[in-house]
Amino acid sequence: MVSIEEFIEDTNKACSTDELSSLLGGALAGFGYDRFCYSLISDHDSLNLKAGHGILRNYPESWMKHYVSNRYVGNDPVPLHCFRTIRPFTWSYVTQNLKISKFQKRIMDEANESKLLDGMAVPIHGINGELSGVGMASSAGGVELNEIVINKIRAFCFQFHMAYTALLTAEENADGGIFLTDREREVLLWAAEGKSDAVIADILGISYSTVRFHINNAYNKLSSNERIYAVTKAIRLGLIMPSAVSERI
Numbered sequence: 001m002v003s004i005e006e007f008i009e010d011t012n013k014a015c016s017t018d019e020l021s022s023l024l025g026g027a028l029a030g031f032g033y034d035r036f037c038y039s040l041i042s043d044h045d046s047l048n049l050k051a052g053h054g055i056l057r058n059y060p061e062s063w064m065k066h067y068v069s070n071r072y073v074g075n076d077p078v079p080l081h082c083f084r085t086i087r088p089f090t091w092s093y094v095t096q097n098l099k100i101s102k103f104q105k106r107i108m109d110e111a112n113e114s115k116l117l118d119g120m121a122v123p124i125h126g127i128n129g130e131l132s133g134v135g136m137a138s139s140a141g142g143v144e145l146n147e148i149v150i151n152k153i154r155a156f157c158f159q160f161h162m163a164y165t166a167l168l169t170a171e172e173n174a175d176g177g178i179f180l181t182d183r184e185r186e187v188l189l190w191a192a193e194g195k196s197d198a199v200i201a202d203i204l205g206i207s208y209s210t211v212r213f214h215i216n217n218a219y220n221k222l223s224s225n226e227r228i229y230a231v232t233k234a235i236r237l238g239l240i241m242p243s244a245v246s247e248r249i
Contacts, residue, residue, distance in 0.1 A: 038057060115139045
């Protein structure tokens with residue numbers, strides 16, 4: 001299974017969207033998901049792109065044609081739920097816990113019949129309300145999830161999205177003028193190690209509110225409102241190196 005560090009390095013070097021798609025497919029396969037579908041759920045003015053389902057994917061083409069011809073786009077409860085949450089969620093959560101219509105239940109049942117099993121979605125909320133997401137499924141089923149696995153998958157998807165948008169905007173592999181203070185780098189480094197804000201405060205000998213102050217400043221500079229997104233973006237831009245923390249433990 002590829003590590004997140006290897007994935008960041010490989011996707012940063014990718015020269016095409018096909019290469020990025022292959023890298024994401026390989027990473028998700030390591031968790032048991034051999035099918036994925038990356039979509040722009042809302043318009044992305046920052047990329048000058050309209051919303052589009054399945055921009056990059058390896059879902060069965062028969063399912064994609066069926067999905068479009070039956071006008072499931074705009075009615076699928078999975079991308080619709082992405083507007084209401086920032087956390088990854090399983091498709092079974094949608095069918096078992098949300099109030100969905102008979103038509104929406106039909107979409108989910110037919111996906112299951114098309115061997116898109118044990119589905120999960122990762123919402124990716126960006127600037128100015130932009131929303132994209134990665135849907136994934138197993139053609140064999142039997143995927144085992146826990147909180148650690150879900151967060152790892154989330155990190156891979158966030159990095160993929162950043163690499164994709166960077167490729168489209170011809171972003172150079174540099175910090176783009178973003179400057180983090182030493183303390184902001186330090187709290188992000190510990191966040192990358194999975195430490196909570198309270199634990200970071202204890203480690204650094206500062207108050208919880210001070211940790212929150214520096215975390216929020218880093219979020220603003222990285223145009224992020226989400227912890228994992230901020231951490232993976234800082235790693236991608238070379239602003240922090242988690243190994244620097246590991247060496248000190």
